[in-house]
Amino acid sequence: MNQTVWKKRYSFYLSLLVLLVALGLLFWLEVNKSNYGMAVSVIQKSLVFSVVAVSMNLLNGFTGMFSLGQAGFMAIGAYTTAILTIPLSRVDGVYYMKGVAPWLKGVKTTLSVLPEPLLIVFALLIGGMIAGIFAFFIGIPVLRLKSDYLAIATLGFSEIVRAVISSPQLDRVTNGSYGLKNIPGFGVTQAGGVLPVGAGSLLIPFFFALTTIAFIVLVINSSYGRAFKAIREDEVAAEAMGINLLKHKQLAFVISSVITAMAGGMLAMYMRSIEARAFSVTLTYDILLIVVIGGLGSVSGSVLGAFVVTFAKDWFLRFFDSPLVIGGFQVPFLRMGFRMVVFSILLMIVVLFYRRGLMGSSEFSWKGIFRWIRRKKEGVETTKGEMIDYPDPPPAKPAPLIPDPPGAPQEGGRDER
Amino acid sequence: MKDKPVLSTQDLTMQFGGVVALNNLTMRIDPGEIVALIGPNGAGKTTAFNAITGVYPPTNGFVELEGKIIQQGFPKGKMKRLYAGENAGKYTKSLSLTPDRITKKGVARTFQNIRLFKNLTVFENVLIAHHTNMKAGVFQAAFGMNRKEEEDMRKRSWELLEMVDLSDVGLEKADNLPYGKQRHLEIARALATKPRLLLLDEPAAGMNPQETQEMGDFIRDIRERFSLTILIIEHHMNLVMDISDRIYVLDFGRQIAEGTPAEIQKNPEVIAAYLGVEQ
Amino acid sequence: MSLLEVRDLYVSYGGIEALKGISFDVEEGDIVTLIGANGAGKSTTLNCISGLVRAASGTIRYNGEEIQNMDSQKVVSRGISLVPEGRKVFPNLTVRENLLIGAYLRKDKAEIQEDLRKIYELFPRLEERHWQAAGTLSGGEQQMLAVGRGLMASPHLLMLDEPSLGLAPQLVKDIFSIIVRIQEMGKTVLLIEQNANAALNIANRAYVLSTGEIIKSGAGKELLDDQDVKDAYLGVQA
Amino acid sequence: MSFVTFIQHCLTGVSLGGAYALIAIGYSMVYGILLLINFAHADIFMMAGYFMIFSVSSFPWQISIPIVILGTVVLGVLIEKAAYMPLRSAPRMSIMISAIGVSYLLQNLATYLFSALPQAYPAIPPLKRQIRIGEVSASLVTFLTPVLTIILVFLLIFLLRKTKIGMAMRAVSKDYDTSKLMGIKINSIISLTFVIGSALAAVGSILYFTDRMSVTPFSGVLPGLKCFVAAVLGGIGSVPGAVIGGFLIGLSETFLVALGYSTFSDAFTFLLLILILLFRPTGLMGEDLQDKV
Amino acid sequence: AQTPSAPTDEQPSSDKVIRIGVFQPVTGENGGGGFQEVLGIRYAHEKFPTIDIDGETYAIELVEVDNKSDKTEAVTVAANLVSRQVSIVIGSYGSGVSIAAGPTFEEAQIPVIAPSATNPQVTEGNDYYFRVCFLDPFQGKVMATYAIDNGATKAAVITQLGDDYSSGLGNFFLKAFADLGGEIVSEQQFQTNQTDFKAILTNIKAADPDVIFAPSSIATAPLLIKQARELGITAQIMAGDTWENQTIIDNAGEDAEGVAISTFFDENDTSTPLAGEFVTGFKEFINANSEYYNKNGGDGVAAVSALGYDAYLTAYEAIKAAQSTDSVAIRDALVGIELEGVTGAIAFDENGDAKKNMAYIKVIQGGQFTFDKTVMTE
């Protein structure tokens, strides 16, 4: 009906429905992994990147800190996870150049009592923790810098991390610049277990993304998130409102770094083999690209951006790379390398025409979709970029912090609590 | 009723390069007073605010809030050589709380060039100012374990907006408000930090005489309602003379007069430097 | 023909209509003032004339030429200069450079120096601080600088958006006498002021704006005696 | 390290630094005026390398040099018009992404058109003339680079400090609208910035590639990053700062590699940068202008 | 009806298809060599476009992907190949990417044949990775022996950090040279994408070696050579198989004279009829297509092209032996396969490495790679 009013619980049920459908789809995909390998791989990557993008957005979009250290923190997470999870039996093969440091072997032997899933969780957490400690300590001097100076300093930090990891001095820990391989992947790899082969290869990254992103969203919607936004808007005024700049910037920086590092660990598991070179500035730029394409200051934008960019770059545009002959006619331009040309052009088009990103700074909401559809049906012209961007009407009372659970009194009624 | 002053400054001096923007300001403000700080352009009024609220560490002298020193400085480094103010050598300690610490201690301010959080809503602007008094840590806040506190903050924010007549535009972007409303919002935001001392920098700038009068009433009103002490900078003499209990006059960074509005209006030095011959 | 003719001017920001079809004239050699409450659309009017804001519809004619939606830079070259709201000095240039850049389009070197001298005379404070980066000036000093910079363009039509904002009482008076002097030099002035008393006193013609519409117009002195205007804008006289 | 080896390293470092300085100025100028980190600058530099290769195949080098400079300038201005001008009023980040996009596009286009294989950079005979002083041996270009850099920089500083155009550039960098109100044609001023930046990049590319002899689509990436760091280190927006930064990085990089720490040569550059920023938060020569409260 | 093995321009219109993945760098640092390897594979495919399995004719389809010489990209495109259901994969040029993608193929149980990846780690511990070329320990020994034979006593080694091939081979050379009584006077390293070698070369000059061993990519080769000569270094420069590429000579010009390399194949060594046939056929193939000609840098036959050809042939034989499109069956067939390739006999040891024991040494003379000698070990 045209006149239906959107109710909060509709959103809840719809979200639940979508979640269930998504879970089902993911499960189906991973069981049929052999037929949909590309889809699985691209979804895995998108999930991991969406986590990094959201945590980068926390800094760049919500706190207004232009930070370009993501690759460095991902490297910390990736290497920690990799070093701790490479199966003991494979270690010597991995460190074939210089051998593995005895203490590290000792640590790994001790840890090998843990079953693999636990070991992985443990490794991810340790990676996050190390990154958090780093973030905390470099934050003290570096976060005082302003805008682009901060950007270049964090970028510098990330490059230093990379250099240290690949330095010959650390050969016996990080395998220097040769990288690490035989990192366990997400899913069950060996047949013979209780679960089918491939099980978990999507659901694990999915739950990881879900929890970390949910956490960031909760932080953003809390009073601390508002303080971050205040800092983004005007540091002087924020400070005058009693917000401790350094403390809050550091908080955002540490949260973002910990989660970025954990995502780095996930990336290591996705890649199965990593090298320091992969964690260069280019990786950070790629993430930045996702964040801005999605919309600075929009969590759903970052997630959308991660999927759109990864799908386009790694999958949809692939056919541009192979020569195509239709009826004896060689389609011009199509050959190796053309995909990236097309990708760059598409990128430019998106930036030029959606200058505030796909989502602007607004978030996805069922209500927005609903209104948009209704508008379309009524033939009201919508303008570009305005699709989901509807301000709420002034409420009769302050909007509640947490959306009401289904069954709670509906909005409109003034209830004093 | 003259107990401890809310705010006092002693020999407060602020020098930028060779420019002594504020020279040896010594003043006191008692609880519940409305005190005005006036003077020609560039006399150092805003600088005084900045030195009090910790935006700049003072070059010399100190600031006390309710008997406790919050800012103190003496010329060091290159400034030692350059120093052109008075009382060099009198102070040897330095202490400078950051603006947020000072706000936490109960001093709030508005800015001469309005500094709202432009892209946030009017409501959020006020809500954010409550953050400083929040107890919950980041995890508690994130997981909604401080629901009570959060709801309280929201309720009080709407109340404040109601008071400045902005509740109907509460969900507008702050930047879209007309100038005069933005000034009101800045005051509401400052009040949300629960100050005991409020510093207002030209709250009536850009207002017509009618609006200026209303601003005067408003300031008096909030003083009563929140039992505030107020220090105000203004160039609208009608307003200043109307609401202040006492006035300090600055010229070229120096205090040239202090007194009640009646005294100041008659002071020849003030007339020469600031008010002009006929009023 | 008037020097400046504005007809049926509409301007909107996104969805909000800031000007709803205003029309007015500025005669050569006059001081014309626009008054009105906060948010009435005064600044929008001036910004639209100088091309900073696009008109949705309507015409603006200057010396018979249509200038609506012309590039700002071209509008300036026609001899219209705006002292914008909120001072907008170049914070990274020195006081002197700010003044010189006001004369960017002028080629007459000797006269530029002469004008610079005159402005220093008007605002001695600026000369005192000619080396200082404009960003560190006090609010009032910046306001002086903005007015001075506008004068340096030596425009035919000078538009001032609240030039007395944040100035000390004595300087406010000076500003108004400067405006009269500018008029005496044969220039035309379009003025926005919150200090409606003073503005109406010197204006040949005045328009009252309210929520994007002109609700009253007349000679300056005439409006000064108008009861509605008194009630709405002038306040109780001290 | 023997004295001769030391001098040889110095020579390498100073020459590298000179080329870095020329590129760094381009970053610094564009940043100074648009507040944009022009990621595409490194690739404009790379394209200048290809222009030379193609130009020399049809013309003698004397004619090729002006052709290359002209071509690079046209490319730089074209990029500005196509990718940055439409975004004048857009948020800063969008322009930055546009710059990254242009950078990707140039790299990928070059890969697509010219393949990823290195192409030999033509030898310009007089520049390649071997000069031998005692044990130290290097080509003329090694000596020429720093000298030419210094001369160009002085010309540029004069332009920025002493002319009306320079003043207009600094004004535009802060506020487009108000600049327009002064009668400044902001688009022309911005284009001019790109003209100068690209021309310097072209000269830099001739010096740099003549010394390094081959061009690939990714030749710009690493020097680009380093020159950007040089610009920041010197105080982004400041021309003399960029020059100092360029030489500092050129020298420190060379010596680090020489001492066998080639893994750390880039890292050291950044370490230096961070240390300098800690003591001078806006770089060595950067203006420390915060808005007045 | 189709006539098998007759090379035709158009794809055979059989609806039965078997896919062979081509996992190679066509862009990036090793894009040049990778493409040459692809050329060998394409030529082989042109010669043998169909195969009979169980009496039915299958068209062989090449599924080419570009791993961009980048280890991260390598894993992604490997997954891509897996998803496109290739039965067997050929690749890759460059040991690093092969090592990186190894586990992906192993897990998907798809066999891979590396034509020219020489690092031992490529096949070690991976039951699905095979190779048809010799290994770096062998190659390092060959070059060390050659240096010593030529009277060198002092050697400098330059390797690329993070490149398994470069540092691996450098290390093997280093050991072999020292074992043979030589002295290593300088060990220098550079980073990927570095184009300025003056600093490390200045150090080498100071150490005054007789030979410089610098295994690295085609991209870095001319830079190294020219910058060394510019600094007045006269020592002989030597490298591994990767340097056998005409563009190096084109780019380095005169300075390249005297550079010595080891390689898998010599187009002038037509001792086996198979090789001679291949060389003529391949040259025709190259000359017929201007793009091929240009990218190959003329109609020379690179060793990697020959190895690419052999790898295809090996895959072809394995499919034939397995009589199945199933990748596991093909893998099992590979283990016991024996065939005669253009680069010599091919049979795999327990690691999946071809048992090869002969290398060619070529020296650049008069702007060409000229055969110097062959080296065999026991």
Ligand SMILES: Nc1ncnc2c1ncn2[C@@H]1O[C@H](COP(=O)(O)OP(=O)(O)OP(=O)(O)O)[C@@H](O)[C@H]1O
């Ligand atoms: N950061 C700074 N650097 C250099 N000079 C400064 C700085 N801040 C203020 N000044 C100078 O100090 C003097 C006092 O400035 P201040 O802003 O306190 O004046 P004010 O009394 O508030 O004037 P107004 O009424 O015009 O706002 C001015 O001359 C100004 O130029």
Ligand SMILES: Nc1ncnc2c1ncn2[C@@H]1O[C@H](COP(=O)(O)OP(=O)(O)OP(=O)(O)O)[C@@H](O)[C@H]1O
């Ligand atoms: N950039 C903008 N975006 C959206 N709305 C705007 C913008 N600028 C002005 N407005 C709105 O347009 C209306 C007219 O504004 P304008 O600035 O012209 O008023 P004014 O008469 O100059 O007021 P003041 O006395 O406060 O300067 C106001 O409601 C204002 O909120």
Ligand SMILES: [Mg+2]
């Ligand atoms: Mg002030």
Ligand SMILES: [Mg+2]
């Ligand atoms: Mg206005």
